[in-house]
Every structure is written in structure tokens, then in C-alpha cells.
Amino acid sequence: MDTSEIRRRFLGHFEAAGHTVVPSASVLASDPNLLFVPAGMVPFKPYFLGQETPPWPRATSVQKCVRTPDIEDVGRTTRHGTFFEMCGNFSFGDYFKQRAIELAWDLVTKPLDQGGWGLEESRLYPSVYVDDQEAVDLWKQVSGLPDDRIARLGKSENYWSMGVPGPGGPCSEILYDRGPAYGADGDFGAEDRYLEIWNLVFMQDELSAVRSKEDFDIAGSLPKKNIDTGMGLERVAFLLQGRENMYEIDVMFPVIERAMELSGRTYGVNHDDDVRFRVVADHVRSSMMLIGDGVTPGNEGRGYVLRRLLRRAVRSMRLLGFEDPALPELMPVSRDKMGETYSDLVRDWDRIARVAYGEEETFRKTLQAGTQIFDLAAGDVKRSGATTLAGEQAFALHDTYGFPIDLTLEMAAEQGLAVDEEGFRGLMAAQRERAKADAKAKKGQHADTTVYRGILDAHGPTQWLAYETLETESRPLALLSGGSAAQVLREGEVGEIVLDRTPFYAESGGQAADAGVLDFAGGRVEVLDVQRPIKGLVVHQVRVTEGELSADADVFAKVDPGWRTGARQAHSGTHVVHAALRQVLGPSALQSGSYNRPGYLRLDFGWTQALSPAQVREIEQVSQQALRADLPVTWDYMSLEQAREWGAIALFGETYDNTKVRVVEIGGPWSRELCGGTHVDHSSQIGTIVVTGEASVGSGNRRIEAFTGVEGFDYLARERDVVSQLTTLLKTQPDDLVGRVGDLVERLKAVEKEVEKARVTQLLAGGAALASASADVNGVAVVVHRADGAGGGDVRTLALDVRSRLDAARPGVVVVAGVQDGKVSVVAAVNDAGRERGVSANELVRAIGQLIGGKGGGKDDVAQGGGSDATRLDEALALVSTDVARMAG
Template sequence: MHPDTSSADIRRRFVEHFEAAGHTAVPSAPLLVDDPNLLFVNAGMVPFKPFFLGQETPPYQRAVSVQKCVRTPDIEDVGKTTRHGTFFEMCGNFSFGDYFKAGAIELAWDLITKPVADGGFGLEESRLYPSVYEDDPEAVELWKKITGVPDDRIARLGKSENYWSMGVPGPGGPCSEILYDRGPAYGADGDFGAEDRYLEIWNLVFMQDELSAVRSKVDFDIAGALPKQNIDTGMGLERVAFLLQGKDNMYEIDTMFPVIERAQELSGRRYGADPVDDVRFRVVADHVRSSMMLIGDGVTPGNESRGYVLRRLLRRAVRSMRLLGYEDRALPELFPVSRDRMAPGYPALTADWDRIAQVAFAEEDAFRSTLRAGTQIFDNAAVETKAAGATVLAGEQAFALHDTYGFPIDLTLEMAAENGLTVDEEGFRALMAEQRNRAKADAKSKKGQHADTSVYRGILDANGPTEWLAYETLTTESRPLALLAGGAPVPALGQGEIGELVLDRTPFYAESGGQVADAGRIVFDGGVLEVLDVQRPVRGLVVHQVRVLEGEFVSGGTLQAEVDPDWRTGARQAHSGTHVVHAALREVLGPTALQSGSYNRPGYLRLDFGWTTGLTDAQYRDLETVSNNALRADLAVGWEYMTLDQARDWGAIALFGETYDDTKVRVVEIGGRWSRELCGGTHVDHSSQIGTIVLTSESSVGSGNRRIEALTGYEGFAYLARERDVVAQLTGLLKTQPDDLVGRVGDLVERLRAVEKELEKGRLQQLLAGAGALASAAEDIGGVGFVGQVVEGAGGGDVRTLALDVRGRLPGDRPGAVLVIGVQDGKPSLVTAVNEAGIAAGVSANTLLRAAASLLGGKGGGKDDVAQGGGSDASRVTDALEAARAELARR
């Protein structure tokens, strides 16, 4: 591969081309995005969406970026085509009211066709086909004028291909794609639907329309023209890379194929030898890279939302390696290869490698355990299917294995074939479709949740940003700029009414960075407003939600804004306490224990961090000790403003998923290098002012994520005082000293357990004492001695013991069957047992169990001699016994 065609060089050439044309280079935003419509950044324009929606004023007129993106709707098609991948890099140039169609076309065409020696990509013009929206004659003329491309080389396409919108009311417009003709081997001449032949490498969106009543991608109303015409483009780096590198698809480029090469070495199979294996190799290459990038940006595996996507990617990669014949731990072999290829563009992968590896490798270990557990579930399902005389595993069983146990469907198909069974794939797909439809309906219900910020935007444009003084003072004399109720301006608020107030200056902290907003009041001539909440709906504007406590508030005059000093003190203690606990956590567990989220209010803090196991008692104690030693040391707390790059060089920690201003960030440090974090919150001046840090819990909040909760300041002391009172009460009741309390309680617990065991032993003996009477009273049903009994208060273990004991007392030379149903805490449990003579006569414990369990809302399984199950409806136990009798009678 020529060095001028590497992915790193393509990325560099793209940025340099547009920087030379006056564009500001903007670093890639994290993959996590705060958007109700998106799990991840899925296009290069997403970080600029507030500018396109008019929610914020862009600080530049032209921008260029190479944005990390993840798309997962087509995950099942990954590896099957040259186009579908989950992680990709989108190179984009953007104009905010500056150049428009002509400028975008000229800049794109110049870069693509310019010789490599001159900084371009050097693609042959004869292979390039522009496409336009069929109702955009202006674009046609511009393409011909600027590029010299003849009319018959310009494809006219409809709305579904060449009209862009976000799927919600807002900006939209026609677009032009640049298609690369890969030749007749990939499809028919002029068939622009043949995407493998006419490969889209760049899309130029001409944002010119204001859309309303958006019903679908191709069904919407155009309310009018946008006030400013904008440009949003996206060039797929991977697609350009495989063209320039002479490869057949994106999986064979320099940042991905080395993973396939390593997978070949591990599996002993060869890429290109088998089309089925080729798909698996590509899945591995794609999913390893995508997973690594997601973990790098703070995602941890879980069962919902982003965590579920990551878990699925990791498990599909591991599963694909298994299908290639490699059953050892695969990710420790593959992840480093992907890291080494991606790190030149994303050096944080190397810096944060220990944490990334820990998360990924732990998930593979968990999945390997899941495979073992799922195999047992499958084996039971297969036995049950065969016992019923069927050869098809039910679709609902395959779906349960997939949905509940994370068992891949292809593994279920493979194991079913090994057992001489097939799978009801149609039923499985139907259930999967239902699940997807529910997810789509939920996502659709969230569409349109971009808040209408135009009223706030207007206030900001008219008055400028709020003078925000939360770091300097607790009180300000302020002037009201706007009063809103229900999202619209109002002249006044009556007593008890709630509205939104914008001031020219404010001392109130607006909720952000995990810290809740300040509480307090605003005093006006003739009354008082209670401040309920403080937010920043658009950047630079602080909005107070207020309730009128006294008087009638008419906007105007001079106001006194007053933060509750006790509230602010508690908030400062909690936020600084969060930083202390985070630093202590890394000291106790190591540098890979990084915060993934936080929340703090006066006296309370909550810190989430990526970790795969719970803290030991010793680690828990050490964490609290290290935290309080930091308070005792009275460490200085300070903050500085610097660029994001300087903050990183300084060792400051950024919160995953947060977006930071690259020109200026605030770094808060406690004890110098001991704790340095990017943070906009309010803090104490010395660590001793936190008072105390009392850990109250450590728990799991999903696979690979833990949560620490703690109290600070007065609330921490109050908590300890309550515990002291409890200890005093217990020592009084037990007539012992505090130092002996644990031993005394331990002795009482052991004595209680011993008594409970004796009671249990006596209860079981009493239960079994009736086994002989039950056996002797067996009823004859079709020549089979049958015992059916309901036992109140018996659990599963007792039921099994009684059923086996009764079966042992039945005459051995006569067919016999036993069904015992226990009911404990309203839940039935069942055991059927059949003797050898009964089995010889064709009686099956499994068959009897299914007949009874189906009436109790449950199921179960086992063998012909013993089967066990449970249910959810204990009201029909009599009917269940009758169903077993009927099954015997039909034999």
C-alpha cells in the first residue's frame, strides 16, 4: 500500500484541503450524544446540529471535521456487503450561512480529482458520476459548469435518495451524491441502484428548506426557505480508502484487515476460501474496532440502550471466532491489533488501554459463561422437544435463549442440527420483529423532542449572554430581561404561579455536570420569588424557573437575586467530595477505575464508574479511609482555564460523554496532581471544608458498571449520629459493650439458625411420615397406581423429596406414578415421579408434568422417571391434578 493512500493520510489530506479554504478544524466529538433521537453520533453533522437548528450561534462560518460515527440498524448485514459497517469515520465540511451549492461542489470536486502530489485523492474523473435531486435543476447546471461533467453523467434521483432531513420538523434540503463507478463487474451500466457498482463516496447536503409536518422521509411539507442557507457534507473515509488502496471492500483496508489476518492465524482458516467464513472474518474486524471505540468513549456492556449495543457487538465478534473454529479467549488477541491501527488517529486508545481492555475482556469471559449456561438451557429444550415426539424447536424457545440468555440464533441452529432438530425460524423471526417494532415505536414516540428554543434564542440574540457570577458571589442586583409562562412571554405572574425568568446577571448555578441547580429566592419591590430550578436551554443563557411566594410580579425594575447560602455550602461539599472519592477510587483500585457518571446535591453524592466486580470489604474501607485522609490533609482546591489539549497534557480527567469547548475548559484540582478533572461545578476552597465523607453503599448498576453513594458535611455527621444511636439501643437491649456487639449478634444469629434447622428437620419428618399412607391410598387409573397430592407450605426441595419417597413405597411390580404439587408463598412447584414398571408401561414423568404445569401457568422438564417444574397460578392446583389423571387415562 502506498503511504499516500493510508487512512491516516486520507484523513490528513481532507482536513488540510479545507483548512486551506478557510475552514476551522473541529476535533471529533465523543460517540455518546445527548439527543433523544440517537444512541450514538451517527453522522458527521450531529455535533453541529444545534447550529443547524438555530439553538446556538456557531463560532465560525466554515468548519471541517473527521467525526467518529456508529450506526447499528443494519448490524445483521455487516460483512455481507461492501457498504455496511457499524463504526466509520465521516469526513465533513460545513458552511453556516457562508458558501452554498457552488462552493460545496467546487471544494469537493477539487479534492477528489486533484492529483495526489498536489494534496488531492487523484480519482479518475471519468469514473465519477454526480447525482442530484430530480427537482433541483440549479444543481444540474452547477455540476456541468463547475466540473465539465456532461448532462448524461448526472443521475436524477428522487426524494428517498437525494433529499435530506433529520426526520423531524426543521431544516432540510436537496443533496448531491458523488458516485464512483467501479465497473461492469459490479452491476449494469446506468443502474444507479446498483450500489456496489455506483458507490456513493460523498454526499453534499444543500440545507435550504424549513420543513414542517414531517410524516416520513418522503412525505413532509416545506414551510418556506431557511433564513440562512447551510452546507453539510459527508465523505466516507473507509469507502475512499478501499478505492485508493485497491481493495474490494472496506474490511480490507489498512485499519481493519490486520484484525482479519490475526483471526486467520488463530483459526487456521483463510479469508477468501469460503464465502460464509469471509462474512465471519468481516464481522470480527468490524465489531472489534467498533467495540473498542465505544468502550474508549465510555460505553460499558449492559442489557439496555448503548450498553446492549456494545454487548451485542462484542458477543457477535466472539461468536464469529467460535464459528471460525477458535474457542479460546479471542478478544485479548484481536483488540491490540485494532488499537495499534487506530491509535495514530485516536491516541487516547493507547493512553486508556488498560481500562478498555479490562471492560472488553471481562465481557468475553462473561459471555463464555453465558454460552455454558445457555447450552444447558438448550439441552433441556431439546430433550423436551424430543420427548414430545417433535423435531422442531419452538420459535419462542429460540427467542428466549436469544433474548434472555444472550444466546445467538446461529448457535441455536447449529446445536439443533447436531441434535437432529430444526428450529422454527419463522416463529423466531416473528418474535424478533415484534421486539424491533416495539423499539421503533418507542424511538418514534421520542421524535420531535428537540425543544423549541427559538424564544430563548431570540432573548439571547436581543440581550447577549447572561452575566453568570455563580463562582464570585451569592447575591446580585439584577434586571429582568424576559418573563415566560408556557413557553411564551407574559407581562406578569400572580401569587402561586410558576414561570421562567431571565436576568441580565445571576449568582445562581445552573444544573450541569451532575450538580443540581442552586436554590434561593429573588426579591422584588412588593414580593418574593422562589427559585425552583435553573437551566441553560441555549448556550450562554441562564433561565430561572420561579414561583411567586408573595405579591404579584410584574417584569421590570431592579431585583435582588439571592442564593441560599446553606444550599450552596452543601452543594460545594458534595461536588468536591465527588472529586475526592473519584481520586481515592483510582488510588485504591488503580487508574482504570474511571468515573462514568455522577450526581450530587447538598450533602449527597453518587459516582458511577466502570468496573467488573464489586468492591471487597477491605477496598470499601480503604476507599473511605483514603477519602477522609484527603480531607484531614486540608488539600488546596483550585481551578484554571486552559485549552482542552493543555488540560489533557496536564493529566486532567474528562467525564465520558460530555462535550467540551476546545478553546477554553475549566480544570479543578485538589491536592495538585492527586485530582485534576474538567469541571464547571462549584467547589470548596480546601478539602477539609467538605467536613466528612461517609460511604453508604456500593452496588451494581449494570454489567461492568458500579455505583458509590456517600454523604458529606452535616448530612454525613447526621448519618453517623443515627448509627451511633442504633448501636446504643442494641447494646442496651443485648446488655453488652459496643466492641462486643458484633460477636453477640453473631451468636444470636447462629442460635437462631440452629433452631430453624431443628424446626425444618421436624417439619420434613412430619411430611415424610405421611408418605406410606399416600402410597397405600394410590388410585388405579388405567392399570397405573397414581398418587396425586397438594402440600401447602412445601417448596421445591420438599416436593421432590416427598414425591421420590412415595414412589419408593409403591409396589415395584405394578406401574406407578406420583404427582406432588407444593404451594409456598402463592407459587406452585411440581414434581412427577414414575417407577420402572410405569416407564415400561409407557408412562412418562415429562408428559404428566406438562399436562399439570400448563394449567398453573408454568413449565418444566426432566426425564421419563422424574420431572420437575414450577408455575405462577396456584389457584388451579386441583385442575392440575385432574389434568394428570386425564393424561394417564388417555395412555
């Protein structure tokens, strides 16, 4: 049974049982504590936490997921993958344990010809939490299995929580026995034998004082009990397809087959090669899915995970013997298989390919540079007589230069060297611990929304009127000071206020919150910020500027009309620039982020190379033409599926309501995006769009900035003033200004060259005198000279010039030191006869460096260095003759 059929049967089974089929959310988690969605329940987390009211009593989904903590285990086990699909069914206060067990057992055991999966009952073992006798009784009742077929496991295996106070409960897993070839009878910890395919979470407890996964207090029972299940699609697929592991299923093995063709090696022959083939299959698919959802390679967060996956795939192909670009050969194979379910991969293929292939090309250059660094390190090891590359060096190659440890091991072996792997692993472990500690610290800062939930439960959602008016008469529902309820906010105090109705736009979708005031009898408060901490509730951060605001005061809420006009112009301008980008660069230039405030917009988009000045001008010109055309700006509400069919663009990383979304159009299909922001009525009302810059904001991401409205005209006026001042100063016309400035720059460069030439001539003019005044030190001609005002280049030039003037037949050494801007530069030069007498320029410079607070080095004939302590320079130079005498014997 192919993977798409397994998925279809799962969704069909639960839809027939009254569940709403919910499409997969983006793999990019909206939870600030998560990089990616790691489980199917994450999109439903607000419902389980009571932060939002679920729109359906029961639901089912097949969710795209990514887990990266076990990335090193990918390919080594049957079950670890970075990207995977998790099938789940969810009950929000509807059915509970018995129905969950019935539905799962029915699908798993129902014959194939009846729409089930037809797994043999004799191979299935339910597991339950050791103290959950109710689950044991229900499994026996539903399945007819005896006691010895039901495994009782502890908290670490069969109790679920989020790791923070909140809902939790016992779990029940369905395990598939793969037979004695995979482990001992009854050893349920042997996951290769007893493979978990489905986990049923009975969310029934309210947890408090959560100290660890196995150490927490149960405060009581949840008022509404929920069901959350997760079934690994890939795991069921390799069982039903008779494969050994998830990498060999129908949607992944074709990549391995292509990798075999490219490398000339065969899967199933060598364990190390098999691991590499599996890494390729997993990482190529995972990378493609991440890019498809808007991730671009970078050095931190999601971008770093993607970069690591892509580079591990390329590295594995190299270790398999294929050194040409691999992703253009492999990723289209994965696209063809996954694109059958996720059509976005096919539609956005140009963008996905450009990002992936560009990163591979960058990595190939990194490998070249890393190889040079490795060769230097290996050379140092050999010269020292050692045979092992230090763990610190291997770690630096990996961490600083992105050079994989496997390549370091491979290349070290080729040169007869070992690598201190234990030292390397220790440094890697320390780095991981630092990362975990940082992540834990960040997680601990997650905002507590309990107080807001209490307000929402008591009073209902805020009546939000930002689309309709700029002014409302309102009543406070709550005042907050320091996160707690307050009866009054005094003059000068900053706090929060929740109103029953508000005209203020709360920050979202890249648009800054409105500014304005709340007037009340005897006073006024200034609105500093407006947010939605939980769905349905609008919270205003305010500062009391006059009087005292009490919780029972009536207020008059007024948005600053100038602020709102500027915000509308900027947000509509963002849509216009986005459409212009796609018109100029092509449909794959998609927005990846934005920010707009009155008069200013910033738009990030996926692109791998800098835009030319001509492209920037064309984007600006297309934008201005849209403004001149006075295009109508309209919006409508529809389902997410309708919006997609209509061609509306949904932004990467944003989450949308599956039942109703707002689509904003500018000029019909020319610009059609999902958006909840405020907008102008016609494009001409934007006033103007002036692009002020275009730059990189990370690998595969560019940023355009622009001014709109009055701020755009102000920017142009400032530039006009600059041009006017320059034309007056240079006595020329605006059209001739560039040529005039260019002529001045060229003349300045020519003068600087002449000045430099004269300076060097003057510097070298004293070379002959210095050479003739050399001192004799034990038969060696020694010249020591201090040249104040000379930099490193000047010092070197003079030292070499003086050395060339010494008698070549007589041993000679020249040491020149210069001081410029408080920094000391030193160069020592020794002729061939001097080196034969044992004089070393390298040793002389090192000795001087110790006294002047610096260092230096080089070869025996020429060495250079520097320092920061000029006060001891004369002392250091005075010791040169002593050092020369010692070296010359």
C-alpha cells in the same frame, strides 16, 4: 496511500482554504434523540439550527461516527460499517454552492504530487437534485463535465433534511464509477458500481410540515445559507489503496489477517467465511472505539449496541472454527492501527481491554447455558416426531438467552433439524418495529427551544454570576407560563422566569441546581429548578408563594447559602472520591457519570468486578486523608488541547467547548478534571466523606455513594445510635458486638435445625399408619392424604416415605397434598408394581392440577405440582381412586 495520509491531506486542504480544524467530538451524541453521532455534522447541529452562534465562519473535521441500523449488512456489502470516520467541511453563512463544489473537485482530482487524491476524472460523476439547475450549471463550470456526466436524482437520494421542521436543502454527491463488473452503465442506484464518496449539502431552505423524507413543505429560504459535507474516509481509502471494500484497508485488514492465523481459514475463498472475517474486522474496531469513548456493555441503549457488536465478533470467530477467547488476540491488532491517530486508545488500553475481555467471558458462559437450553428444545422436537425447531423457540434463545441465530442454525443442522427461519425473522422484524415506534415516540418529545431562542436573540445571554456571588439585583427578561410568554405569574402558579443576571447555578455536570428565592415588591417566588435549555440562557422554574409577579418587576435573587455550601462540599467530594478511586484501583478506574446534591454524592465508574470491603475502606481512608491535608482547590481556563496536555480528565459523554474549558484542581495533579461546577476553597471544607455503598449498575459499571459535610456526620451519628442500642440490648461492649451477634446467629441456626429435625420426625411418624390404612382399588393399594400446613418439601418427603412402607410386591400409589399460606402442593408416588399396572404419577398430578387452578408434572414414578385454589382440593383428591381404577384397568 494509507488512511492517515488521506486524512492529513483532507484537513490540510481545507485548513489552507481558511477553515478551522475542529477535533472529533466523542462518538456519544449529546442530542437526546441519538445514541451515537451518525454523521460529521452532528456536533455542529446547534449552529445550523440557530441555537448557538458558531465561533468560526468555516470549519473542517474528521468525525468519529457510528451507525447501527444496517448492522446485519456489515460484511455483505462494500460500504456498510458500524464505526467509520466522516471527513467534512462546513460553512456557516460564509461560502455556498460554487465554493463548496470547487473545493471538493479540487481535492478529489488534484494530482498526488500536488497534495490531492489523484482520482481519475473519467470515473467521477457528480449527482444533483433533479430540480437544482443551479448546481448543474456550477458543476459544468467548475469541472468542465458535459450534461451526460451529471446525474439528476430525486428527493430520496439528493435532498437533505433532519426529518423535522428546520433547515434543509438539495444535495450533490460525487460518485466514483468502479466499472461494468459492478453494475450496469448509467444505473446510479447500483451503489457497488457508482460509489458515493462525498455528499455536499446545500442548506438553503426552511422546511415546515415535514411528513416524511420526501413529503414536506418549504416555507421559504434560510436567512443564512450553509454548507455541510460528508466524505467517507474508509470509502476513499479502499479506492486509493486498490482494495475491493472498506474491510481490506490498512487500518482493518490486519485484524482479518490475525483472524486467518487463529482460525486456519483463508480470506477470499468462501463467501460465508469472508462475511464472517469482515464482521470480525468491523466489530472489533467499532467495539474498541465505543469502549474508548466510555460505553460499557448492557441490556439497553448504547450498552446493548456494544454488547451486540462484541458478541457478533466472538460468534463469527466461533463460526470460523476458533472457540478460544478471541478478543485478546484481535483487539490489540486494531489498537495498534487506530492508536496511531487516536492516542487515547493506547493510554486507556487497560480499561478498554478489561471491559471487552470481560464481556467475551460472560458471553462464553451464555453460550454454554444457551447450548443446554437448545439441547432441551431439540430433544422435545425429536420426541414429538417433528424435524423443525419453531421460530418462537429460536427467537426465545436469541432474545432471552442471547443465543445467536447462526449458532442455532449450525447446531440444529448437526442434529438433523431445520429451523423455522421465516418465523424467527418475523418475530425479529416485529421487535424492530416496536423499537422504531418507541424511538419515534421519544423523538417526538424533543423540547421545542424556539421560545428560548427568541429571548436570547432579543436580549442576549444571561449574565451568570454563580461563581462570584449568592445575591443579585435582577430584572426579568421574560415570564413563561405553560411554555408561552406571560405578563404575570399569580400566587400558587408555577412558571419560568429569565433574568438579565443570576447567581443561581443551573443543573449541569452532575450537580443539582441551586435552591433559593426571588423577592420582589409585595411578594416572593420560590426557585424550584434552574436549567440551560440553550447555550447562554439560564431559565428559572419558580412557584409564586406570595403576591403576583409581573414581567416589569425588579427582583432580588438570593441563593440559599446552606444549599450552596452543601452542593460545593458534595461536588468537591466527588472529585476527591474519583481521585481516591484511581489511586486505589489504578488509572483505568474512570468516572462514567455522577450526581451530587447538598450532602450527597453518587459516582459511577468503569469496573468489571465488585470492590472488596478492604478496597472500599481504603478509598474512604484516602479521601479522608485528602480532607485532613487541607488541599487547595483551584481552577483555571484554558484550551481543551492544553487541558489534555496538562493531564486533566475529561468525562465520557460530556461535550466541551474546544476554545475554552475550566479545569479544577484539588492538590495539584492529584485531582485535575474538566468541570464547571461550584467547589470549596480547600478540601478540609468538605467536612467528611462517608462511603455508604458500592454496587453494580450494569455490566462493567460500578457505583459508589457517599455523604459529605453535615449529612455525613448525621449518618455516622445514626450508626453510632444503632451500635449503642445493640450494646445495651445485648449487654456487651462495642468492640465485642460483632462477635456477640455472630454467636447469637449460630445459636439460632442450631435451634432452627433442631426444630426442623423434630418437625420432620413428627411428620414421618404417621407414615406407617397411613401405609397400613391404604385402600384397595382394583388390586392397587391407594393412599390419599391431606396435610394442612405442609409445604412442597414436606409433602414430597411424606409421600416417598409412605410409598417405601407399602408392600413392594403389590401395586401401590401414594398421593399427598398440603396447603400452606393458601398455596397447594401435591406429590404423587407410584411403586414399580403400580407402574407395571399402568398407574402414572404424572397423569394423576396433572388431573389434580386442573381442578386446583395450577399445573404439575414429572415422571411415572414421582410427579409434583401445585395450585392456588384450595377450595377444590378435597374434590380433586376424591377423584384419585377413580383415576387409579381407570388406569389399572
